[in-house]
Amino acid sequence: MENLFSQGLPLALFGIGVVFIFLCLLILATRAMSALAARFAPAAGTAPAETSPSHLPPAQMAAIIAAITLHRARRGAAA
Amino acid sequence: MENLFSQGLPLALFGIGVVFIFLCLLILATRAMSALAARFAPAAGTAPAETSPSHLPPAQMAAIIAAITLHRARRGAAA
Amino acid sequence: MENLFSQGLPLALFGIGVVFIFLCLLILATRAMSALAARFAPAAGTAPAETSPSHLPPAQMAAIIAAITLHRARRGAAA
Amino acid sequence: MEQWHALWQGTGLVQFEWQQAVMLLICLGLLYLAIHRKFEPLLLLPIAFGGLLANIPGVEIATGDGILRQLYEIGLATSIFPLLIFMGVGALTDFGPLLANPRTMLLGAAAQVGIFATLLGALLLSDLGLFDFSLQQAAAIAIIGGADGPTSLYLASVLAPELLGAIAIAAYSYMALVPLIQPPVALALTTAKERRIRMSGQREVRRIEKILFPLLLLMLTALLVPAAAPLLGMFCFGNLMRESGVVKRLTDTAQNSLVNIVTILLGLAVGSRLAADQFLVPATLGILLLGLFAFAAGTAAGVLMAKLMNRLSRNPINPLIGAAGVSAVPMAARTVHRLGKQADPENFLLMHAMGPNVAGVIGSAIAAGILIRLAG
C-alpha cells in the first residue's frame, strides 16, 4: 500500500509552509518591536554582558580581592 | 447569616493569644539559654561569620591566590 | 531452633569466597589492562589532576585575576 | 486543505477567549513589575511566566499531563516546594540581632494581629454577602498578612489550593510594595520625636547561642504548636546547618542551588494557578483588598506594640522597628531604616529592625500552625 507517502505529502508541504509563515511573521514582529524599542527607549543603550555563566562575575571577584588585600594590610599593620 | 464572623472572633482572639504566649515563652527560654551559655561557655567567643553565602570564602580565596602566586614565582624562577 | 546459623554458615563462606574471587580476578584484569595501556599508549603520560572538586580551577582563577589586573591597568591608564 | 483547517482550529487565534487574553495582559503587567520595577523578581518572574503559559489555549500546559500541572502535583499539592524553600530561608537567616535583643520578639508577635484581623475581615465580607469565603479560605487569605512567601504558599496549599494563585500574587506583590504600604501607616502612628529615638549597639552573640536557638525554637514548637512543626522544623533545620559550621557544603547548597532550583519550579507551579478560570473570579478581588488591609494592620499593630513597650520599659526602642515585625525580610527592615534616617540622618535602625523582622517569620509560622489546627 502506498497511502502512507500520499498521506504524508500534504502534511509535509503544510508543515514546512507553517514553519515559513511562522518565521516570516516573527521577522516582521521582531522588526516592529526593534523599531518601537528604538523610538521609545532611545537612551537605554545596548545590552550589557551581564549574564556571564561564570560563577564569580569579575566585579564580585574584584571586590573579594580588594577585601583580602585590605584584610592583609590590616593584619600586616597589626603585626 | 452572620455566624461566620461570630464563629471566627474567638478563633482570632485565641490565635493572637497563642502567638503572644509562644513568643513570650521563647523570649524567656532564649534569655535562659543565653545566660547558661554565658556561664558554661565563657571562652567560646562570638560566632564567627563563617557561613557567608559566597561560593569562595575569603580564606579559601586567599589560599588559592597564595598558591597561584607561589606557582608563578616558581615558574618565574625556572624560566 | 539453631538452623539459622547453620543455614547462614555456607552462605557466609560462599560470600567471602566470591568477594575474594572477584577481587583476585579484578587484580589480574587490572594488571593486564595496565600492561596493555603501557604498550599501546606509551606517550599518553600520567593523568593530569584535572578533576579537582574546587569551583574555580587554578587556571581559570589565574585567567580571571589576569583579566582583572588588565582591566585595572586600562582603567588606570584612562584615569 | 484538511490539515489547514485542523491547524487553523488548533491555533490560539480561534481558541482564545477574552478571559485568557486578559490574563495574558495581567501576567505581562506582572512581568513588567518584576523586571522593570524589581518587584520580588525571584518569585514574581517565574510565577508570571507560568501564568502566561497557563493561559495558552489549545495545549495542555497547566492542565492534564502538562508540565506546569505536573510540577504543581509534585511540589505544591504535596507542600514539598514551600517547605524546601523555607529550609533555604532558614539557611540564609541570621538570628544574631534577635538573640542580642530577645524582647523585640514581642514586635514580631504583635504584627501577626494583621493576620487575625484579616481573618475577621474576610469572614465579615462573607457575612455581608460580598464574597463567599469559607473559614478555610479566610484563614489562607489572612496569612498574607504574615508577609512571608513560603508560609503563605504552604498554608494555601493545605487549606485552600483553589485560591493559591491569587494568594501568591497578593503576598509577593505586597511584599514588594512594602516600601509604599508601610511608610504612611508608620508615620501616622509615630511622632517625629519617637522616630528620632536612637538605639544603642547590640551585644555580640556567641556561636553556641546561635546553634542552640533553632533547637530551642523547635522544641517549643513541638510542645506548644506541633501543627507549625513542619514549617518551623524545616526552617530550623536550615538554620542549624548554617550555624553549626560543620556542614558548609550542605549549607552552601541549601542557600544556593537547592533553593534556586526549587524557586524556579515553585514559581512555574504557582503560575499554573493563574489560569483564567481560576484567577478571574470575584474572590481574587477580595484577596487583593484583604491582603492590602492585612499588611497595613500588621504594620500598625507592630508600631503600636513598640510604643506600648516604651511605656513599660526604661530602655526605649524606636517604634518604627515595630513595622519590621510583619516579616517581608529584608524589605521591611530596610524601609524602617530609611524612615529612621529621614527623621535623623545619623540614626541606623537596620540591625535593630532585623530582630523583629525574623521574629515575624517565626510569628507567622506559628499563626499558620494555629490556623491549620483550628480551621483545617
Next chain:
Amino acid sequence: MEQWHALWQGTGLVQFEWQQAVMLLICLGLLYLAIHRKFEPLLLLPIAFGGLLANIPGVEIATGDGILRQLYEIGLATSIFPLLIFMGVGALTDFGPLLANPRTMLLGAAAQVGIFATLLGALLLSDLGLFDFSLQQAAAIAIIGGADGPTSLYLASVLAPELLGAIAIAAYSYMALVPLIQPPVALALTTAKERRIRMSGQREVRRIEKILFPLLLLMLTALLVPAAAPLLGMFCFGNLMRESGVVKRLTDTAQNSLVNIVTILLGLAVGSRLAADQFLVPATLGILLLGLFAFAAGTAAGVLMAKLMNRLSRNPINPLIGAAGVSAVPMAARTVHRLGKQADPENFLLMHAMGPNVAGVIGSAIAAGILIRLAG
C-alpha cells in the same frame, strides 16, 4: 553447593545473550566516541553508560524497579527532563545576532525542510516495505533533522517512546558529526566566490529588545502553533530569566546546576532505552540512515535558501551561513566559520552564523509542534 549453583545461575556468564554482548560493544564504542573523539560527551557519555547498565542481564536496572527505569518514568515518560533542559538552553542562548539581522530567520526556516523531507522518506521506506514506521514514528524520526537534542527527545517521548533510544543516539551522534556531514554538502552547493562573500559587522542590540523577544516569540507561538508552546515556552522562560538581568541567581542555576543535574539523569534515562530487545531491531538501522539524510537535506535547504535570498536582495549574505540553520548549536555555526575561513582567511562568519543557528532551534520547535498536532 546449592549457593554456588544459585550464584552461578545468577552470573552474567550464564545469562548473557549475544544481543546484550553486541549492545555492550556498541555502548563501549559510543563511550570511545564521547571520550576520545569528544562527540557531544555531555549527553553521549551518560547515554552510553546507561546503555551499558541496561544490557546487564540478571538484574533489574532498566526494567522493573531498577533505577534507570524509574528515572525514565519520572523524567522522560512525563517529558519533564527534555523541557527543563530546553529551559537551560534558553538561559544559555543569546538572541543578539538574530535580533541584529532578523531576516536570517528565513535560513532557520529553510533548514527545517530536512525534517519534512525525512518524514516523507520514512513514509516511503514504509510504503516500499523496507521498514514499518507508523506516521507517529516517522514524525519522531524526522525531527532528528531539527538537529536539536531536547526537541528530538521531547517529540520522541510524546509520539514514539519505543524509538527513543535510537533517535537519541542518531540525534546526538549526527550533531557531533556536523563537522563531517555539512562540509561536503555546503561545498557542493556553493561556488568559491560565494563562500568568499564577507558580511559586515552587526549592529548592537538593546537590552529591551532582548527582553521583549522571548515574549514576542511566546505570544506568536500561542497564537499560531500552541502545540509548540510547552517547548518554546520553557525555552523563552529560560531566555527571559537570562535577559531580564533581575534574577541572576536563578539564571546561574538554570545554566549550571539545574541543567547539569537534569542532563545526568536524562542521559541515564535515555540509556535505559538501549536495551538490546529495543535497540537491536531493524528500525534502528532505518533511523540511522534517515537521520543522516535529514542532516544533509536540512543543510542543503539552508544553503539554497541563502542563495535564493541573495537573488532577491541587494545586501548579500554568505550562503554558507544557511547551513547553520539546522541548529546543532554551536557546532554548525563553527563549521560554517571554518569553511568561510578556508575560502578567505579573513572572513569571520561565526557571529553571522549564530543568527540562523538559533533560528533553527525555533524552527524545529515549531515543526515539532506541527507534527504533534497533525500526527499525534
Next chain:
Amino acid sequence: MEQWHALWQGTGLVQFEWQQAVMLLICLGLLYLAIHRKFEPLLLLPIAFGGLLANIPGVEIATGDGILRQLYEIGLATSIFPLLIFMGVGALTDFGPLLANPRTMLLGAAAQVGIFATLLGALLLSDLGLFDFSLQQAAAIAIIGGADGPTSLYLASVLAPELLGAIAIAAYSYMALVPLIQPPVALALTTAKERRIRMSGQREVRRIEKILFPLLLLMLTALLVPAAAPLLGMFCFGNLMRESGVVKRLTDTAQNSLVNIVTILLGLAVGSRLAADQFLVPATLGILLLGLFAFAAGTAAGVLMAKLMNRLSRNPINPLIGAAGVSAVPMAARTVHRLGKQADPENFLLMHAMGPNVAGVIGSAIAAGILIRLAG
C-alpha cells in the same frame, strides 16, 4: 474555651509519650556528636534533625502525608537516593593509588570478612533467642561492616527497610568512631617492627588506565555478580565522568550540588525512620552491638591478610594498611597513617592506605550484591 481545649489537646505537652522524649534526647545527643565532635556531620546532622522531627507528636511529618515520609517514599523506598550518592562518591574517588598497587585489593577483600562474620553473629544471636533477626535482617545488619554509608542504606532499603534507621545510625556513628575503634585492634595484631615497615613511592598512573578501570570493574561485575551492578554501576559512572575529563561540568555537579542536595534529602528521609516506635526496639541494641563487632572484625581481617601477604611476598607491606580495607573513606586511611607515624615519625602511609580503602568500597558493594542475591 472550646478552642483552648482543642489546642491544648493538640499540643505536644499532652500528646508526648516517654518514648518520644527519649528519642528527642537521643537525637539531640547525635546532634552534639555531629556538631561538637564532628562525627560524620554531613549525614548525621540531617539524620538526627530528621529524627527530632519524626518524634514530634500531634502532626504528620514522618507519617501520612508528612514531608519526611514523602522524601522517604521518593528516595529511599525506591533506592534512588543511595544510588545517586554512590554516583557522587564515584565522582570523588581517585583510583590512582589502587591502580599503582593492585594487589592491595586483597586487603579490601579480606576486610569484608567483617561483614560475613557479623552475618553469622546476627544469626547466632537469633538462634540463642536473644534477638529475632530474619536472614534478610541479618544480612542488612552485617553490611554495616562494609563501613560504607550508601551501600548500607541501599542494602537496608532493599532487604530490611524496617531497620533502616538503626542501621544508618550504627553505620555512620562507627565510621566516625573509626579513629577509636581501629587502633586497639590494629595495635593488638601487629608488632612495633611491623608497624615501622616503610613502603616505597607509587608509580604514576596513566590517564587511560584511570578511564578503563571503571569500565573493567563494571564488566567484571556484570559477568560475575550482576546483583551488585546497580551500586557499582552508578559508582563507576561517577568515576568515569570524573576520569574522562570531557564532562567537567557534569562531574562538578555530581561532586557538589547534586550530591549535596541528595545528602540533605536522604538524611531527612533516614531520620524519618528514627520514630520512637521503630527505633526504640530491642533490635536496635543488637544492631549497635553487631555493628561494633563488624568494624572490629573487618579491621582484624584486613590486618591479618596483610601479614599473610608479607609471608608470601618478598616486597613487604605495612600490615596497618590492611585496616583501611574496611572502607570508611578516608577516615580509615587517615587512622592508619596516624598509627604509622606513631611507630615511625617519617613513615607516610596515607597514599598506600588509599588503595585498600577504595578497594574496600568495591568489596562491600560486591558483598551487598551477593547478600541481595542469596538472602533477598
